[in-house]
């Protein structure tokens with residue numbers, strides 16, 4: 001009889017340049033110092049209870065804005081919107097584009113709503129607008145900003161990224177992805193967009209549900 005090790009698939013040690021194993025594409029809306037809105041595409045986000053934790057590079061305008069104002073909206077893109085997300089991929093709301101970003105072709109875009117054709121919709125609990133076309137929009141406040149490795153994050157260039165802990169204050173959903181008469185999301189209709197090792201990927205088929213599933 002084969003030993004367990006030999007019956008497993010062949011395995012290798014690899015050294016991938018990034019560890020983006022697959023998380024949803026999120027568009028963070030924040031307010032710039034002059035009051036205009038900014039959109040930051042990102043994917044390092046996870047949720048537990050009423051918290052959503054975001055990993056944002058310190059060089060991004062979205063990070064600066066979220067920390068300064070204590071507010072953001074976490075807009076979840078759907079699979080069909082990947083090209084609109086990608087149309088913002090080389091943009092930054094920062095007037096002075098960091099040298100390493102400029103070298104990669106990034107440019108300053110002061111109006112990302114217009115650039116990508118998104119529609120700003122007034123939020124109810126926070127100042128940054130929501131993105132009307134995104135099927136899920138989470139209004140949130142920043143409750144803590146952690147440095148990698150622990151401790152408080154400082155915007156002095158010491159930390160490459162911030163771990164921003166937000167509390168969701170209000171959830172908006174397109175009615176079409178909800179189950180009428182409930183607060184449940186219809187997972188047959190909600191088609192999130194995932195970022196998997198720098199590819200945009202749509203969710204596969206529904207394989208089943210956990211015992212706690214409500215719908």
Ligand SMILES: Cc1cc2nc3c(=O)[nH]c(=O)nc-3n(C[C@H](O)[C@H](O)[C@H](O)COP(=O)(O)O)c2cc1C
Nearest residue numbers: 040041042043044056057060061062089091092093
């Ligand atoms: C699909 C996608 C996922 C991204 N994920 C992240 C991320 O998780 N964290 C991050 O800091 N930047 C991420 N980026 C890069 C930011 O979008 C980029 O730094 C951008 O310039 C931020 O815009 P801002 O400077 O206006 O905030 C991602 C970009 C794309 C296109």
